[in-house]
Amino acid sequence: MTDRLDARPTTKIYELEALVRQAWAGNVRIPHFQRDYRWGSQDVSRLFDSILKGYPIGSLLLWIRPAPAGPVRLGALEIEAPAENRALWVVDGQQRLTSLANTLHPDGGEDPRFRLAYDLRERTLSRQAAPDSPWLVPLSVIFDLQRLLQWFAARPEISHLLNEASEVATLIRQFSIPAYQVEHGEVEALQDIFDRMNNYGKPLRRAEVFSALNAGDETADRxxxxxxxxxxxxxxxxxxxxxxxxxxxxxxxxxxxxxxxxxxxxxxxxxxxxxxxxxxxxxxxxxxxxxxxxxxxxxxxxxxxxxxxxxxxxxxxxxxxxxxxxxxxxxxxxxxxxxxxxxxxxxxxxxxxxxxxxxxxxxxxxxxxxxxxxxxxxxxxxxxxxDPAEIALPDGRSFRTNNAATKIMLCGWWALAPRSWTTGAPYEQTDLAATLDGRTTAGQAIAPLFRRGEIDNAKLSWSANQLLLLDSELIEPESVLGGRHPMQSDQQWAETARSHGITVDAAEAVAGGHHTEFLEIRQRTLDDVVASFLRHQCEHRFEDTPPLAEFDLDDEGDNDDS
Incomplete structure (x- = not known):
């Protein structure tokens, strides 16, 4: 028979307020094999909508185990947590518990995912900002009785809505959440439970399963x-x-x-x-x-x-x-x-x-x-x-930043050493990294030159209609085509334009209002840029012989005296 837990899981009903305050105090911990926090603002809204309607939000599975002192990250919250003999390690319910702790915390609204308010007039949740709308009360204010009273004291015009706000506060604070609690000394048991729970009906991604299976002891240094x-x-x-x-x-x-x-x-x-x-x-x-x-x-x-x-x-x-x-x-x-x-x-x-x-x-x-x-x-x-039979060039008339062919084109553009439209200096790799921070495609660094109604719809997706734009100073793409930036000389602007595949002929075409001609000229230029880049990188018709060191150049028939 397989090993059993030392003791059967117990059940406990937590009031939401008590559970959230434990999280703020650092007594709630997330095992490091858990998946990252993934919920978006809509998920958080649905969670609190269920709470206000009295709907069940599911049970938690908590592992009761010691936890060391140190910094704890819970969503957007950074908590300096003390050592705990009976910390609550969240095996199942991380997304819900993290959402609760962040949305109801005074600092939670700094993250847009947790910026949630209650509309006292409409009696519904709202994601609007509250400063100039007294009836839109942040949930973090509603949750804290003292702050709620201060809110109404500063806004006497809505005093008649205090009872409504108090009822909402009570609904949230006293909402009941059931939890299973497991007390067991072996990490393998926890990982087995985790693996089983996440592979029946809601499988984890393979990397998450691998991390869970090889996580090690939670109390050790990370x-x-x-x-x-x-x-x-x-x-x-x-x-x-x-x-x-x-x-x-x-x-x-x-x-x-x-x-x-x-x-x-x-x-x-x-x-x-x-x-x-x-x-x-x-x-x-x-x-x-x-x-x-x-x-x-x-x-x-x-x-x-x-x-x-x-x-x-x-x-x-x-x-x-x-x-x-x-x-x-x-x-x-x-x-x-x-x-x-x-x-x-x-x-x-x-x-x-x-x-x-x-x-x-x-x-x-x-x-x-x-x-x-x-x-x-x-x-x-x-x-x-x-080795491919021949170089198949990407289609420059189909530009999508999540597409492999477009990413190849963008590498070709980068090889031109594109310059800033404000300073004329070449963009640095750090500029690109800062623009794309946290993103897996280059979409944030790309801006269309012309929009729907300004050109033929079929040309909207041409690469010629896209501009690589990393300037920290806000620049409208169309202003680039309108002439040089005040910080640049005419020569600097011309060099900047060339670094983005805009030739003199193309610039003259757009200056004359000939948008289609501009796009056709620039498309030919960019296609040539990408083709040249790939020819240089692939060197398809060059000999691929290995280094000379790989050859045995000694000839046993050589006579050193000859």
Whole structure:
């Protein structure tokens, strides 16, 4: 029979006020294997709407266990928590409990997800700002009796609505939330419960399951995890956040070619030993080495391949393959780096269409070509299985920032060293990172030049109608076409325009009001820019011979005396 819990779970009914105040005091903790907070403003609104209507909002599952002193992050709240002998670790209910604690806290409204008010006239929830609307009372004010009385004292014109506000406050504070409480000393039991709860009807993403299964002891210092790997690489290289699944794939690819293997056995020495290339390493070593390999792969993309940010990364699975290469061959130099760059861009043009099984099949096939102890041979094999028959250029008349072809185009644009429209100085990679902070596509950095009604609708989606705009000073795209910025000379403006693919002919066309002619000229220019970029990166018709060091140039028939 399988092991049982030391004691059966108990049930307890919490009043919402008591539970929230425990969270504020630091007695509520989120296990570090839990998924991130994901709810948006609509989810939070629905939760409080259910509370006000008296609807059940589901039960919680709490693990009663000691917790160390230290900073605790709960949604947008940063809490300096004391050590607790019986802290409430939230196994199920994190999204609800985090939403409650943040929305009802005085600082919660700083985050728009938790900015929620009650409309005393309409008797409904509202997401409007409250300062100039006395009847729109923030829920954080309603929750706090003293602040609520102060609110009404400062607004005598709504005194007749005090009873309504008091009733809402009582509904919220006294709302009952049932909870199961588990007391057990072994982290494995908690992880088993977590795994079962999240794989019946509402499965977690694979990276979240992997994190849960390999989380370790909650009371220990925080270990490097999947999220921390992404955060550290972003902080170091300003590449943007690599998604959790790609980080997981990199962990698996480094240790073996098949990234679809059973993740529940990954660090089982006896059952997995024959399948991985680092059988003796533990979880912490694997995470640390993967973090280093991923950082080297990202640096290669930025400095050798011309991919400045994850928002311009055409295919994430190619980053996984690169991370495997840099894990086994950390320091390729000279011709090997050139050939690796050629392979990367040829593979980006091939995409997934040449591989049976989509990205999973492509990843496995490419990973198989990378073998320990053979850096140049690994690249040669990658080139052999990837080489496209010809360079297929992206279609510049279909621009979508979440599309791989568009991301390829954007890398070509970045290679032009585009300049600021206000200062004339080339944009820096840090400008791009700041603009795209927290985003996985380049959409935030792109602005349309002409809008619906100004040009033919069919041309709205042309790349010629898009502008890469990273200026911290607010610039309207159409003002760019209206003439130079006061901070720039005529020559600076012309150089800036050229760096964005706007030629003299195109500028003259738009100055004369010929928008269609401008777009057609600029489209040809941008297509040429991307084609030139890809020819340079792929070097498709060049010899792909390995470095001379790979050849045995000694001839046994040579006579040193001749």
């Amino acid at each position: 270990r490097l995890d999947i999220q921390a790997i992404s955060e550290q690489i972003d902080a170091e290289l300003r590449f943007g956040r690599i998604d959790d699944n790609t980080v997981l794939q990199a962990i698996l690819a480094r240790r073996g070619v098949d990234t679809q293997r059973d993740i529940r056995l990954e660090f089982d020495d006896h059952r997995r030993r024959a399948e991985v290339e680092f059988p003796d390493e533990d979880r912490d070593a694997a995470y640390g080495e993967t973090r280093s390999a991923l950082a080297r792969a990202v640096s290669f993309l930025q400095h050798d391949a011309g991919v400045p940010h994850v928002g311009m990364l055409p295919y994430r699975y190619l980053l996984v393959v690169l991370s495997r290469y840099f894990a086994h061959h950390p320091d390729p130099v000279g011709r090997d780096r050139v050939l690796l760059r050629r392979w990367y861009w040829r593979a980006a043009l091939v995409g997934t269409r040449a591989w049976p099984g989509g990205t999973a099949g492509a990843t496995r096939k490419l990973n198989t070509q990378i073998r320990p102890g053979d850096p140049s041979g690994s690249i040669q094999r990658l080139l052999t299985v990837t």
